[in-house]
Amino acid sequence: MKHCQFANLPTPIQHLERIGEKIGYPNLFIKRDDLTGLEFGGNKTRKLEYVIADVLHQKAEVVVTVGGLQSNHVRQTAAICARYGLECVLILHDGESEDPPSGNLFLNQLFGAKIVKCSPDKMDTTVKNVMEEKTSSGKSAYFIPLGASTPIGAYAYKKAFDEMLAQDNCFDRIVLACGSGGTQAGLLHGARCSSWRGKVYGVSILFDKSTIVGYINQLLKDLSMLDGEPVQKQSELIVDDTFLGQGYGVMGELEKEAILLFAKTEGVLLDPVYTGRAAGAMLKFMENGSIKPEERILFWHTGGTPALFCEKYRKQLVSN
Numbered sequence: 001m002k003h004c005q006f007a008n009l010p011t012p013i014q015h016l017e018r019i020g021e022k023i024g025y026p027n028l029f030i031k032r033d034d035l036t037g038l039e040f041g042g043n044k045t046r047k048l049e050y051v052i053a054d055v056l057h058q059k060a061e062v063v064v065t066v067g068g069l070q071s072n073h074v075r076q077t078a079a080i081c082a083r084y085g086l087e088c089v090l091i092l093h094d095g096e097s098e099d100p101p102s103g104n105l106f107l108n109q110l111f112g113a114k115i116v117k118c119s120p121d122k123m124d125t126t127v128k129n130v131m132e133e134k135t136s137s138g139k140s141a142y143f144i145p146l147g148a149s150t151p152i153g154a155y156a157y158k159k160a161f162d163e164m165l166a167q168d169n170c171f172d173r174i175v176l177a178c179g180s181g182g183t184q185a186g187l188l189h190g191a192r193c194s195s196w197r198g199k200v201y202g203v204s205i206l207f208d209k210s211t212i213v214g215y216i217n218q219l220l221k222d223l224s225m226l227d228g229e230p231v232q233k234q235s236e237l238i239v240d241d242t243f244l245g246q247g248y249g250v251m252g253e254l255e256k257e258a259i260l261l262f263a264k265t266e267g268v269l270l271d272p273v274y275t276g277r278a279a280g281a282m283l284k285f286m287e288n289g290s291i292k293p294e295e296r297i298l299f300w301h302t303g304g305t306p307a308l309f310c311e312k313y314r315k316q317l318v319s320n
């Protein structure tokens with residue numbers, strides 16, 4: 001499949017030796033997709049390599065996408081549009097205000113993207129209006145849905161799975177944060193097309209189980225059609241939605257403890273919304289024994305670093 005090349009690949013797999021020693025899990029590793037590049041990196045860089053190739057193929061001049069005020073996907077889209085000279089319109093939920101803008105929101109402004117804010121219930125109409133407005137002014141516009149979790153975007157994570165296999169094919173389990181589901185769908189599709197025997201364990205950050213399982217299953221079907229590679233086996237689709245309780249973007253003790261542990265013990269930065277929560281969940285599974293000490297575990301870091309610089313999180317992380 002056509003793709004552009006702007007990600008720094010392969011991303012390294014590192015042994016988290018010091019955390020492992022501290023918690024009694026000697027075989028804990030991390031896949032550093034926070035180092036993919038595109039200004040602070042993250043999982044969207046891989047997806048955008050494929051999606052932007054489609055934008056260029058369709059000769060679109062404007063890219064329109066959606067997300068929360070601190071969306072990483074939106075920031076990475078704004079960065080790559082700047083690099084390709086594409087006009088970029090970001091439609092953001094106005095649930096919370098941020099004055100002055102910090103983290104991803106601040107970066108979007110540096111990248112010169114146009115920001116349109118609207119309430120979550122007006123998202124669809126706002127997208128439709130912006131797309132119509134661009135078309136009627138004679139510009140061809142391309143819409144990238146939430147998290148670039150289209151079959152094309154998710155396909156990038158099938159390739160990422162293959163990249164991991166080439167680096168190390170002995171993991172028993174991959175743990176990752178699951179938002180719109182494209183990353184997990186791609187990894188699981190990769191697993192199903194290979195002889196790998198491990199589990200792909202998603203920690204849901206946004207949606208309840210039945211919603212996200214529905215999205216991922218649809219993506220898996222679309223991926224099989226798009227890819228054409230025979231699925232060898234049906235690895236289970238596992239998403240845990242028991243960590244949604246505090247709400248999207250609400251950093252509690254779980255996330256804070258994980259962020260501080262990774263930062264102070266390994267010098268690795270997690271983010272307050274996605275990877276902090278997924279790592280916190282993984283540590284709970286270790287504590288309650290549902291992940292066994294003899295397992296070889298890969299925590300897939302999906303990025304999100306700029307959110308650490310949001311005033312509301314920064315204050316919580318450095319207080320007391």
Ligand SMILES: Cc1ncc(COP(=O)(O)O)c(C=O)c1O
Pocket residue numbers: 042043071072073147149177178179180181182183184271274275302303304
């Ligand atoms: C840092 C980070 N991790 C994980 C995810 C989830 O990825 P996906 O939407 O592909 O499930 C996102 C997406 O929003 C993200 O920004």
